[in-house]
Amino acid sequence: MLDINNIGVSFGGVHALSNVTFTMPDKGISALIGPNGAGKTTLFNVITGFVTPKEGSVKFGGENITGCRSEQVFLKGVSRTFQNLNIIPELTLRENMYLGFIGKEKPSALATMMRVNRGYWKETTNRINECLDFVNVTEYADMTPGSVPYGVLKNFELGRAFMSNPKLLLLDEPAAGLNLAEKENLADMVRKIQSMGICILMVEHDMQFISSLADFVVCLNFGQVIATGTYAQVRENKEVLKAYLGDEDA
Amino acid sequence: MKRLNFSFIILMACVLGYIGTQVSNEYYIGVATLLLIHAVNATALNILLGYTGIISIGQAAFFGLGAYVAAVLSTNYGINPLLTMPVAAAAAFVVAYVVGSPILKLHGNYLAMATLGMGMILYIFMNEMDFITGGPSGFVGIGDIIIGKFDLADEKSFFVFMSIVFMVFLFICELFDKSFLHNKLKFIKNSESACRSYGITPARTKVMVFASMAALTAFNGAIFTFYTHFISPVSFSFKYSVELLAMATVGGLGYITGGVIGAVLLGLVPEIFSAFEEYEMIIYGGLLAVVIMFLPGGIAGTLKRLVKRNA
Numbered sequence: 298m299l300d301i302n303n304i305g306v307s308f309g310g311v312h313a314l315s316n317v318t319f320t321m322p323d324k325g326i327s328a329l330i331g332p333n334g335a336g337k338t339t340l341f342n343v344i345t346g347f348v349t350p351k352e353g354s355v356k357f358g359g360e361n362i363t364g365c366r367s368e369q370v371f372l373k374g375v376s377r378t379f380q381n382l383n384i385i386p387e388l389t390l391r392e393n394m395y396l397g398f399i400g401k402e403k404p405s406a407l408a409t410m411m412r413v414n415r416g417y418w419k420e421t422t423n424r425i426n427e428c429l430d431f432v433n434v435t436e437y438a439d440m441t442p443g444s445v446p447y448g449v450l451k452n453f454e455l456g457r458a459f460m461s462n463p464k465l466l467l468l469d470e471p472a473a474g475l476n477l478a479e480k481e482n483l484a485d486m487v488r489k490i491q492s493m494g495i496c497i498l499m500v501e502h503d504m505q506f507i508s509s510l511a512d513f514v515v516c517l518n519f520g521q522v523i524a525t526g527t528y529a530q531v532r533e534n535k536e537v538l539k540a541y542l543g544d545e546d547a
Numbered sequence: 548m549k550r551l552n553f554s555f556i557i558l559m560a561c562v563l564g565y566i567g568t569q570v571s572n573e574y575y576i577g578v579a580t581l582l583l584i585h586a587v588n589a590t591a592l593n594i595l596l597g598y599t600g601i602i603s604i605g606q607a608a609f610f611g612l613g614a615y616v617a618a619v620l621s622t623n624y625g626i627n628p629l630l631t632m633p634v635a636a637a638a639a640f641v642v643a644y645v646v647g648s649p650i651l652k653l654h655g656n657y658l659a660m661a662t663l664g665m666g667m668i669l670y671i672f673m674n675e676m677d678f679i680t681g682g683p684s685g686f687v688g689i690g691d692i693i694i695g696k697f698d699l700a701d702e703k704s705f706f707v708f709m710s711i712v713f714m715v716f717l718f719i720c721e722l723f724d725k726s727f728l729h730n731k732l733k734f735i736k737n738s739e740s741a742c743r744s745y746g747i748t749p750a751r752t753k754v755m756v757f758a759s760m761a762a763l764t765a766f767n768g769a770i771f772t773f774y775t776h777f778i779s780p781v782s783f784s785f786k787y788s789v790e791l792l793a794m795a796t797v798g799g800l801g802y803i804t805g806g807v808i809g810a811v812l813l814g815l816v817p818e819i820f821s822a823f824e825e826y827e828m829i830i831y832g833g834l835l836a837v838v839i840m841f842l843p844g845g846i847a848g849t850l851k852r853l854v855k856r857n858a
């Protein structure tokens with residue numbers, strides 16, 4: 298599904314990523330772990346075209362997407378969430394949800410202004426309601442994000458990324474800031490999305506959360522891959538223990 | 548797709564109908580015509596700044612560009628005034644597209660400076676190309692709009708014409724405000740990175756919006772030309788761009804009603820305080836400061852919040 302080949306990124310003197318190589322399986326849920334500043338978000342930014350790597354390539358479904366613009370990467374079927382909430386404060390959640398769909402079937406500006414494309418709107422409205430419902434935010438749908446709890450907003454972002462029916466879903470710390478019940482709820486939703494045949498790659502710090510979900514784990518440290526494999530394999534890896542699990546829960 | 552809301556449109560229709568039928572003082576009717584012209588310009592800027600997040604301090608230049616294109620074509624080449632309007636709009640569209648493509652990569656203060664510079668340059672052209680524009684002393688001898696057997700030479704008939712144009716414009720604005728396009732622009736205004744990761748190309752949309760609003764403003768400039776029959780660069784200076792910015796902000800950025808409310812309110816300032824012309828800018832500045840500090844969303848936004856709270 299996703300081939301990361303020898304990716305290198307530096308910001309000024311900082312080597313955010315060097316020699317990053319791994320292949321993500323075609324199915325299931327994969328996790329990208331590593332301590333703060335390891336380069337996880339940067340790798341997401343490389344995949345989605347926000348950061349151009351100085352070397353290496355990214356292949357998605359066999360196609361080289363290195364250097365593609367973010368818009369193009371999305372249209373090829375990669376959708377993502379952001380580590381920090383990226384929800385527009387002046388619009389309701391329902392209106393915000395539309396962002397997840399708008400780029401997919403770009404309706405003509407004139408046609409929508411003249412209100413002639415009713416079929417498109419019917420389909421869009423249904424899809425919006427479906428997604429709001431799927432991530433349990435229907436009851437908050439007509440509020441602006443300022444008056445909605447954080448956990449709901451996290452779920453909302455998952456729903457919006459899922460709106461376009463992507464092939465690959467990138468989630469940047471989806472469980473951060475959630476309580477235990479919310480995390481369990483999130484895990485259920487992630488499993489459900491996966492069972493629809495959508496591939497998931499997530500950055501996550503919560504080991505327990507990963508252990509129950511991820512089939513494949515990659516660990517980054519200081520911009521380099523230090524281990525890949527199943528959760529159990531990575532967890533046993535000495536370098537990982539030293540770099541990451543040591544100060545977490547091992 | 549949201550339901551259309553005609554209440555403001557109906558209110559405006561009533562106000563304009565009242566002025567058209569009950570007011571006979573030519574001076575007042577003239578003021579009303581000018582307010583409508585300002586309202587269109589302020590609304591165009593509102594769509595740029597309030598909806599799309601593009602700050603432009605060069606709108607007066609597009610207004611002037613349209614005015615001069617229409618004046619030259621109709622006076623020197625004898626082209627029907629009504630036909631000069633779309634030509635003026637097309638000319639401004641092209642200019643704005645060419646200028647906008649590079650400068651819309653800038654944001655915030657830098658974009659403000661760039662549009663200010665663009666306005667200044669066009670202003671200099673109006674002054675210096677006196678073989679076409681008549682230079683600082685202005686362009687004289689502009690004719691009337693003639694529609695069938697109606698010659699729009701007097702205040703009243705021009706007011707009726709402008710009212711019809713304005714109502715059509717308001718209706719289109721309402722269609723825009725309740726369409727997907729409105730959401731798309733607000734997405735772009737708030738987060739270009741979110742837009743790009745969901746398949747929208749903000750750069751392309753922003754240039755189109757900038758050019759379209761320039762075209763609209765120029766179309767309006769052409770109408771202005773045939774209203775005043777005389778134009779000179781002073782009407783299209785930096786000062787007018789700033790006034791439009793104040794109108795849109797005081798009225799309410801991001802609300803269609805905002806541009807209209809702001810234009811009427813600030814457009815009346817020089818009429819009411821005509822004895823203290825020197826203080827005009829102080830009044831503008833004061834109002835702007837009060838609104839920015841105490842009324843987020845401008846007058847339109849504040850009214851909307853009040854209505855919602857009491858509903």
Ligand SMILES: Nc1ncnc2c1ncn2[C@@H]1O[C@H](COP(=O)(O)OP(=O)(O)OP(=O)(O)O)[C@@H](O)[C@H]1O
Binds near residue numbers: 332334337339380
């Ligand atoms: N745009 C940027 N400009 C300069 N340096 C950057 C930029 N983005 C990231 N970095 C640096 O690159 C390194 C990797 O950052 P990144 O955000 O990818 O880490 P992360 O693994 O996502 O960390 P966290 O767990 O805190 O989210 C850090 O040292 C960071 O300071």
Ligand SMILES: [Mg+2]
Binds near residue numbers: 337338339380
């Ligand atoms: Mg990160």
